[in-house]
Amino acid sequence: MVALQRMGPNLQLIEGDAQQLAGMIAFTCSLAENVSSKVRQLDLAKNRLYQAIQRADDILDLKFCMDGVQTALRGEDYEQAAAHIHRYLSLDKSVIELSRQGKEGGIIDANLKLLQESEQRLKAIVTEKFDTAMKQGDLPQVERFFKIFPLLGLHEEGLSKFSEYLCKQVAKKAEENLQLVMGTDMSDRRAAVIFADTLTLLFEGIARVVETHQPIVETYYGPGRLYTLIKHLQGECDQQVEKVVEKFVKERDYHRQFQQVQNSMMRSSAEKIEPRELDPILTEVTLMNARSELYLRFIKRRITADFEVGDSMAPEEVKQEHQKQLDKLLNNCLLSCTMQELIGYYITMEQYFMRETVNKAVAMDSYEKGQLTSSMVDDVFYIVKKCIGRALSSSSIDCLCAMINHSTTELESDFREVLYNKLKQGFPATTFQDFQRGVTSAVNIMHSSLQQGKFDTKGIESTDEAKQSFLVTLNNVEVCSENIMTLKKTLESDCAKLLSQGFGGEQAQAKIESCLSDMAAVSNKFRDLLQEGVSDLNNTAIKPQVKPWINLFLSISHSIEEEEFSEYEANDPWVQQFIVHLEQQMTEFKAGLSPVIYDNLTGLMTSLIATELEKVLLKSSFNRLGGLQFDKELRSLIAYLTTVTTWTIRDKFARLSQIATILNLERVTEILDYWGPNSGPLTWRLTPAEVRRVLGLRKDFRDEDIKRLRL
Amino acid sequence: MSMEDYDFLFKIVLIGNAGVGKTCLVRRFTQGLFPPGQGATIGVDFMIKTVEINGEKVKLQIWDTAGQERFRSITQSYYRSANALILTYDITCEESFRCLPEWLREIEQYASNKVITVLVGNKIDLADKREVSQQRAAEFSEAQDMYYLETSAKESDNVEKLFLDLACRLISEARQNTLVNNVSSPLPGEGKSISYLTCCNFN
Numbered sequence: 001m002v003a004l005q006r007m008g009p010n011l012q013l014i015e016g017d018a019q020q021l022a023g024m025i026a027f028t029c030s031l032a033e034n035v036s037s038k039v040r041q042l043d044l045a046k047n048r049l050y051q052a053i054q055r056a057d058d059i060l061d062l063k064f065c066m067d068g069v070q071t072a073l074r075g076e077d078y079e080q081a082a083a084h085i086h087r088y089l090s091l092d093k094s095v096i097e098l099s100r101q102g103k104e105g106g107i108i109d110a111n112l113k114l115l116q117e118s119e120q121r122l123k124a125i126v127t128e129k130f131d132t133a134m135k136q137g138d139l140p141q142v143e144r145f146f147k148i149f150p151l152l153g154l155h156e157e158g159l160s161k162f163s164e165y166l167c168k169q170v171a172k173k174a175e176e177n178l179q180l181v182m183g184t185d186m187s188d189r190r191a192a193v194i195f196a197d198t199l200t201l202l203f204e205g206i207a208r209v210v211e212t213h214q215p216i217v218e219t220y221y222g223p224g225r226l227y228t229l230i231k232h233l234q235g236e237c238d239q240q241v242e243k244v245v246e247k248f249v250k251e252r253d254y255h256r257q258f259q260q261v262q263n264s265m266m267r268s269s270a271e272k273i274e275p276r277e278l279d280p281i282l283t284e285v286t287l288m289n290a291r292s293e294l295y296l297r298f299i300k301r302r303i304t305a306d307f308e309v310g311d312s313m314a315p316e317e318v319k320q321e322h323q324k325q326l327d328k329l330l331n332n333c334l335l336s337c338t339m340q341e342l343i344g345y346y347i348t349m350e351q352y353f354m355r356e357t358v359n360k361a362v363a364m365d366s367y368e369k370g371q372l373t374s375s376m377v378d379d380v381f382y383i384v385k386k387c388i389g390r391a392l393s394s395s396s397i398d399c400l401c402a403m404i405n406h407s408t409t410e411l412e413s414d415f416r417e418v419l420y421n422k423l424k425q426g427f428p429a430t431t432f433q434d435f436q437r438g439v440t441s442a443v444n445i446m447h448s449s450l451q452q453g454k455f456d457t458k459g460i461e462s463t464d465e466a467k468q469s470f471l472v473t474l475n476n477v478e479v480c481s482e483n484i485m486t487l488k489k490t491l492e493s494d495c496a497k498l499l500s501q502g503f504g505g506e507q508a509q510a511k512i513e514s515c516l517s518d519m520a521a522v523s524n525k526f527r528d529l530l531q532e533g534v535s536d537l538n539n540t541a542i543k544p545q546v547k548p549w550i551n552l553f554l555s556i557s558h559s560i561e562e563e564e565f566s567e568y569e570a571n572d573p574w575v576q577q578f579i580v581h582l583e584q585q586m587t588e589f590k591a592g593l594s595p596v597i598y599d600n601l602t603g604l605m606t607s608l609i610a611t612e613l614e615k616v617l618l619k620s621s622f623n624r625l626g627g628l629q630f631d632k633e634l635r636s637l638i639a640y641l642t643t644v645t646t647w648t649i650r651d652k653f654a655r656l657s658q659i660a661t662i663l664n665l666e667r668v669t670e671i672l673d674y675w676g677p678n679s680g681p682l683t684w685r686l687t688p689a690e691v692r693r694v695l696g697l698r699k700d701f702r703d704e705d706i707k708r709l710r711l
Numbered sequence: 712m713s714m715e716d717y718d719f720l721f722k723i724v725l726i727g728n729a730g731v732g733k734t735c736l737v738r739r740f741t742q743g744l745f746p747p748g749q750g751a752t753i754g755v756d757f758m759i760k761t762v763e764i765n766g767e768k769v770k771l772q773i774w775d776t777a778g779q780e781r782f783r784s785i786t787q788s789y790y791r792s793a794n795a796l797i798l799t800y801d802i803t804c805e806e807s808f809r810c811l812p813e814w815l816r817e818i819e820q821y822a823s824n825k826v827i828t829v830l831v832g833n834k835i836d837l838a839d840k841r842e843v844s845q846q847r848a849a850e851f852s853e854a855q856d857m858y859y860l861e862t863s864a865k866e867s868d869n870v871e872k873l874f875l876d877l878a879c880r881l882i883s884e885a886r887q888n889t890l891v892n893n894v895s896s897p898l899p900g901e902g903k904s905i906s907y908l909t910c911c912n913f914n
Contacts, residue, residue, distance in 0.1 A: 331753055340753070340781050347784040398754030398785050405788035507757045514757065514772060518792050 061087055066111040069118040078126060079144075082151035085119050089153055123152055127161070134165045147220045155221055156228065162217075163232030166209050170202070170233065174240040177201050178247065192280045195248040196287035202240050203295035206233055210302060224310020227303050227322070231329055234299070238334035241292075245338050248288075252281050258345040261352045275356040278349055285346045286394035292339045293395040296330055297502060303329075343399050347391075351406045354387040358410060362418050367468070372475040372594050380415055381483045388487075392494055397504035397511060404491070404515040411484065412522045416529065419477050423533045427470040427541045428463045471592035474533045478594055481526035488520050534597060537589075538604040545585055546605070549578050550612045554619060558626030559699055565625045575633040579640045586644065602645040609641070610652045617659060618693070623700045627663030634660050655685045662686075662694045668705040671695065675711060717761060717770040721881045723874075724789050726814060727799035728807040729778030732833040735864035736799065737775045740874050745865050752777040754785050762878060769878045790821035794881055795829065797873070800848075802832040802861065803840040808848070815855060825888075827880055829858045831873060836863040 065084040072081035126148050133141030142165050149158025181198050184190075190197055210230065217225055249255055257273065264272045307322045330336065361379035368375075384407045391403035495512050498504070556573045557564070586605075590598050622630065634656055641649045650657075665671060671691065674682060686694070688711035695706045725733040734752050738744045741758045756775040761768055774793070776786035790796070798814055800807040811830075818828060830852040832843060845861060852859035858880075862869040 328750065331750060336753075337781070344781045344784045347788070351784075396754075398782075401755070402785045402788040405792065409788075409791050510759070511755070511757045 062115075063111070066115050069115060069122070073118060073122065073125075078122065078129070078148055081118070081122050082126070082148045085115075085122060086151040088115055088119070119152070123154065126152065127157075130161055134161070134168070143216060146216070150221050155225065159217070159221065159225060159228045160232060162213075163229055166213065166229075166233060167236035170205055170209060170236050171240065173205050174202050174243070178243060181247070193284050193287055195244060195252070196284050196291060198244050199241065199288055200291045202237065202244065203291055203298075206237055207295065207298055209233065210299070214302070214306075218306075222310070223306055224322075226306035227325065227329075230299050230303055234329060234333050234335070241335045241338055245288075245342070248284075252284070254281065254285075254342075254345065257281065258349060261349050265348070265352055272356070273352075275353045275360070278353050282346060282350055282353060282390060285342050286390050286399075289339050289343055289346075289394040289396055289399070292335055293503060296336065300326065300330055301502075343394060343396055346394070347399060347402045347406075350387050350391060350403060354383060354406065354410055355414065357383045358415060362415070367472055372472070372592075373479050374472050374476060376418075377476045377479050377483070380411075381480075381487065384411065385487060385490075388491065389494075392491075392498065395498065395503050397498075397508040400495070401511050401515045404512075404519060408515075408519045408522055411480070411519075412525060415480070416522075416525060419473055419480070419526075420529060422469060422473040423477070423529070423536065425466065425470070427537050428466045429540055429544060467588075468592065470533075470537070471589070474530060474537070474597055475594050477526050477530045477533060478597055481523045481530065484519060484523035484526065488516050488523075491516060530597070531600075534600050535604060538601060538608065542585065542601075542605050543608060545581070546608060547612055549581050550609065550616050552578070553613070553616045558620055558622045558629055560623065560625050560629060562625065565629060568629055575636050579637065582640070599646055602641075603647045606641050606645060606647065606649055606652050609637075610656055613637075614656060614659070617656075618697070620697065621699045622663050622697050624664075624666070624698075627660070627665075627698065631660045631664050658682075658684060658686055659694050662691060663698060665695075665698075668695060668701050668709060671709065671711075717768040719767065719878075719882055719885060720770045720772065721794040721878065721885075722772045722774065722789075722792055723795045723797060723877065724774045724776060724786075724793040725797045725799060726776055726786065726817075727778060727797075727831075728801070728804075728810050731778065731799045731801040731804065731807050732864050733778065733797075733799050734775050736797075736831070736833060736862065736870060736873070737773050739864045739867055739870045741773065743867075745867075751779060752782075754782055755789065760874075762875060764875065764878055764882065767882070769882065771874065771878060787817065787821050790818065790826075791823055793822060793826055795827040795877055796822060797829050797831055797877070798857070799831045799833055800843070801834050802843045802848075803834050803837045805842040808832075808843045808851075811851065825884075827858075827877070827884065828855075829860065829873065829877055830855075832859075832861040833864060835861045835868060836866045 065088045068084040069081050069088075072078070072084060126145050130142065130145040130149075133145060142162070146158055146162045149155065149161070177198050181194050184194050188194070210226075210233070213229070214226060217229055257278065260271070260273050261278070303326050307319070307326070311319050311322060358380050361376045361383060364379075365374050365376040388400070388403050388407055391400045394400070491512075495509075495516075499508055499512075553574055560568070582605075586602065589601055593601065617630075634653070638649055638653055638657075641653075661674065662671065672678065675684070675691075684691075691711060692706050692709065695701055695709075696703065725737060727733055729751060734749050734756065735745055737756070737758055738746055738749075741760045752775060754777055758773045758775065759770065760773065761770045763769070774789050776782070776789065796818060798811065798818070800811060802808075818826070822828075830848065832845075832848050835841075848861075849859055858876075860869055860873050860876075862873055864870060
């Protein structure tokens with residue numbers, strides 16, 4: 001309380017100070033307000049002054065322009081005159097209005113009228129002079145007046161006139177080139193692609209025109225104008241392309257050939273065109289399209305770059321509008337449409353070429369001794385590669401995808417069918433069955449020959465040939481499956497190259513990938529066919545042989561005494577002979593099949609042996625020594641089979657090995673040393689019931705003991 | 712393939728005269744857009760949309776083909792691998808309807824015999840300009856044993872239904888095929904209970 005009272009006077013002092021401070025701030029504030037309003041007034045005055053000066057300058061300029069134009073026109077200095085007009089045109093219109101309201105309004109009006117007249121006169125003169133220069137082909141004069149147009153605000157007209165001049169140049173050159181083509185000797189080195197060459201010259205000519213004149217357009221007309229120039233040029237290009245293509249169609253008989261191809265695709269009876277005759281024209285068309293794509297890509301890049309500079313500050317809508325205009329130009333120009341039409345015909349003809357040539361390769365199929373495959377596989381893939389390669393060389397992604405699709409169809413339906421039918425004839429069985437088959441086929445042949453009234457000698461194939469044919473076909477199927485994957489990989493890298501050069505739209509990659517993955521799926525279909533063929537071979541050629549050999553096991557007693565056991569040791573009763581038989585049988589396949597297929601076949605064979613042997617075992621009876629004998633036999637067999645295949649035999653023979661173990665037991669209860677908690681690393685493949693059954697095969701084991709076992 | 716994130720993959724190809732609205736149907740379904748002033752399609756366009764039907768991811772590969780004659784040999788090459796074809800006409804354009812038999816001949820010639828074909832009359836938003844009555848189209852589709860639907864890509868009418876019903880249809884077809892071909896060994900990941908009978912109704 002005391003402290004507070006003591007602070008009383010101090011507070012009064014502070015209040016006084018604060019009031020004084022507030023007064024000072026208010027004063028400073030109004031002072032600043034005063035000063036800044038003066039400055040603002042000053043600023044306004046300064047701006048008005050500048051405007052006044054500007055306006056005075058403009059009026060002076062106007063006067064200067066009026067005088068200047070007259071002088072320049074009189075002196076035929078059109079650049080100077082245009083510069084004056086340009087100055088006049090860029091003046092603020094209100095200045096002109098203002099000056100007319102001045103004291104000397106009347107004079108200025110007159111002068112202004114003069115100026116406008118001069119503008120009109122200059123426009124007329126420039127146009128006329130330009131036309132004359134164009135007629136005379138006087139490039140320096142053409143360029144001289146071309147530069148004047150934009151000064152007069154006539155950008156579009158200037159570009160259009162200049163394009164007209166350039167188009168004439170292009171047309172003249174194109175005319176000459178076409179004349180040259182018509183005079184070309186058919187023996188000329190380039191005769192086969194002369195129309196593609198002509199198009200190339202045309203495109204190169206236009207590209208050169210663009211290259212040469214782009215700088216002058218950019219400099220005098222500003223960026224973003226190239227589109228207009230090229231649009232005009234494209235009109236001329238279209239006309240010239242039309243002429244060249246017309247000649248091409250006529251000279252090469254393109255439409256008639258297409259018609260004929262289409263007829264024979266629809267009806268097999270129609271007169272067929274020799275596919276080889278189509279070869280050159282197909283190459284030429286793809287080349288023509290490749291050139292067009294290259295050219296279109298060139299103008300696309302140029303216009304896009306020019307728009308980018310011109311539209312750098314423009315709003316998004318303008319940019320999109322320009323992009324749309326460009327797309328429209330590229331997509332709708334006659335050049336694009338004409339090429340699309342030619343490529344449309346090309347695809348059908350290429351498809352025909354592929355189909356017919358593949359058929360030919362199949363018909364002329366031949367096989368050389370010592371080879372695993374026959375000629376048609378290499379031939380067919382050579383053809384398919386060639387056709388797709390040609391489609392690829394057109395640089396058209398849609399054309400390429402279409403041919404990939406057609407190739408997929410050709411391989412999957414037609415060619416696979418050929419191989420499938422060959423496999424369906426089967427691998428001829430030997431010996432007795434062979435005889436049977438021979439009889440039936442002879443009867444069949446008799447029947448058919450009676451019906452047809454002639455004897456078909458092709459029907460009688462020697463067994464050896466039929467066998468070989470089957471094995472070769474299996475190899476063919478495998479190679480097909482591999483070739484498709486190789487082809488896919490090659491195409492992938494080829495396409496990547498094409499795409500990296502900027503050909504194709506946004507979805508080009510996805511389209512190609514999808515078509516190629518369809519093609520890859522065909523590889524699996526060939527693999528399935530191979531699997532079917534190999535298991536057919538196993539069933540028809542191996543099983544009927546192996547089964548009797550295994551059945552021989554039944555005739556060998558496995559309830560034997562010491563004496564017989566030694567006898568068996570000296571003269572093996574079964575397994576050695578069995579191995580020899582297998583060895584003999586497989587030699588044929590080893591020589592005739594590719595390593596992969598052979599391995600596949602031996603895999604099936606070992607499974608077969610394991611199953612069949614088990615069946616036979618369960619029909620036999622054993623004693624202790626017999627079990628030992630079987631164990632020896634099984635070991636020999638496994639040892640042999642391990643040498644002929646890369647498959648793991650141990651797994652397939654796991655059940656048999658376990659059976660052998662059981663058959664080798666001293667007493668029934670000994671099984672418990674291997675069973676359940678005592679099995680150690682061994683995984684039993686036999687169920688308890690099966691174990692009992694196998695134990696039962698041992699005639700020296702008592703049934704009660706087996707029944708008593710707890711498994 | 713098994714690494715990819717879908718249970719089924721189907722190829723759908725749209726065909727029909729130029730200007731009937733194939734591209735707009737595809738755009739509407741895949742991007743939810745109706746681009747006015749759509750230019751003619753060049754060759755073929757390719758879009759992908761993955762949809763979920765009864766908890767299963769179905770990847771639809773949609774090929775939008777050019778209707779113009781000069782692209783015919785390109786578009787024909789896609790028929791054979793197509794699981795479904797959407798044959799489109801414009802209900803305000805008699806000509807596009809009259810061309811249908813020609814398109815059916817093409818399908819007959821090039822497509823697989825297992826292909827599912829849907830007939831679609833597009834542009835029902837332009838009802839006052841209709842030239843092809845619903846009844847005529849329904850009779851035609853019945854005679855040809857095709858599914859039939861009217862759509863508007865602009866108003867987004869029936870577009871979703873078109874593709875989703877088709878997807879359902881394709882799933883049940885695919886299942887039946889696996890059942891017929893591989894009775895003993897279902898495809899990996901297909902051991903789930905089959906409830907396709909209740910999955911959809913197609914009209």
